[in-house]
Amino acid sequence: MKILSDAVEIVRGGLITARHFVVNMWFHTWRFLGLRTKRAGAVTIQYPEVRREVAPRHRSLHRLVRRPDGKPRCVACMLCVTVCPSECIFVEAAEDPDPEVQKYPARFTIDLSRCCFCGFCVEACPEDAIRMDTGKLEVAGRARADLEYTVEKLV
């Protein structure tokens, strides 16, 4: 009697969803009344208010590391520009009065609309001047020009 075993399975399926409903409502109700329960009624993370912790090695928005005196550490060596597969970094070098530093970036722009967040620039940098550890994930703009991040935005 296949139809009977099918009917049993149909009822069991309904009981599974009903069990989920009852168990989740149980936790929802206690949580709503302010009691601590061993788990929440749902696995949802209420995103803009509550955020998931990103992994320490997660590659997020770039950051230009600064020297103790506040200037960016970058010496405009162009290694990141060379290594960048999306060709989204633009650096214009200028002479620095400090002979130890020699060069500083007069212009350092990352076109985030082209960036693929591969992290090669971080790997290539000999001065540890660029990092991708801000934890900022939402990079959005209303126009392409909004996504060209300059030094002021990146430090």
Added chain:
Amino acid sequence: MVDVLIVLIKIVLALTWFLLLTLLLTWVERKESAVVQDRIGANRAAVFGRRLFGLFQPFADAIKMLFKEDFTPPFADRALHTLAPFLSFFFVAVTVAAVPFGDAVVVGGKRIALQVVDLNAGLLFILAMLSLAVYGILLSGWASRNRLSLLGGLRGGAQLISYELALGLSLVGIVMVYPSLRLSEIVHFQGLNLFGFLPRWGVILQPLGFVVFLVAVMAETKRVPFDLPEGESEIVGFFTEYSGLKWGMFMMTDFMEVIVAACLLTTLYFGGWQVPWLGADGFHFPWGGTWLLPKWLVTVLQVGAFNVKVVFFCWLQVLLRWTYPRFRYDQLMRFGWTWLVPLGVVNILLTAVLLII
């Protein structure tokens, strides 16, 4: 004059109840599906910063649908295209007229039935109106002049007509047990007790009929295990060419059919507004005790019981809708014609034999 006024008030109250429950049901559908799937569901719509579990979501949806563009495709039959959603809405909305909400109350020497009209063929009336609702679907598919919509409409027609048969057959058993088509009388008969203690509810007298009816009525609401007319993944359905409020009316009709189905399940199989052992003057327990209650409290209890049962069956239908995958079209037809219809006939035979014995 007073009679007309009473009927008008009853119509307004019944429709308000119906439409409010429909709005709530859209919320219940979203939240219940979320809870079943370990999610939270829509909870962002807020008024003055108050979210109230997303209870404002139905209103936000309604406002959105009101302000969307109401587009009629240039190739469609304009008159029929406009008529179709109103037809299917109307035929479902009038069914609430025959649903008994409670026992008759006496106000100022006047006997008022808690029912818009106590038709002597109320059961037939509801069945007829539910069957006529298929016109809205067929018309919308036809008038859209879109082959996928037409396919949806035809599927809807074939499905509803074949499941209508099983629905009718399962109800024949009910009519044999409670010899009346008047819904208020059917509910009255269910107030009596079997062997002195068991309420004579339809589900106890007609268990097989109940199963057939439950499946057939779920097919009648054309929601997920039976949503072939819509067929979201392949043909998108009879309302492909609809937008804005007209599409919203089709969606509302779906939810209203769920409520009508819950009303029918309650009224026919779960004693309508009857509370077990509650008579007109209070509880008469089978173990001998009586607990007398004032008249108004009895009425409140009865209407409350009816509402609780209806909400429970709405909940059950939403749960089933979020449990089962969809039938294939041939499976749907085979199931209807080779299982439900014969089971309905068997139910009639069994009932007849048991009635004679």
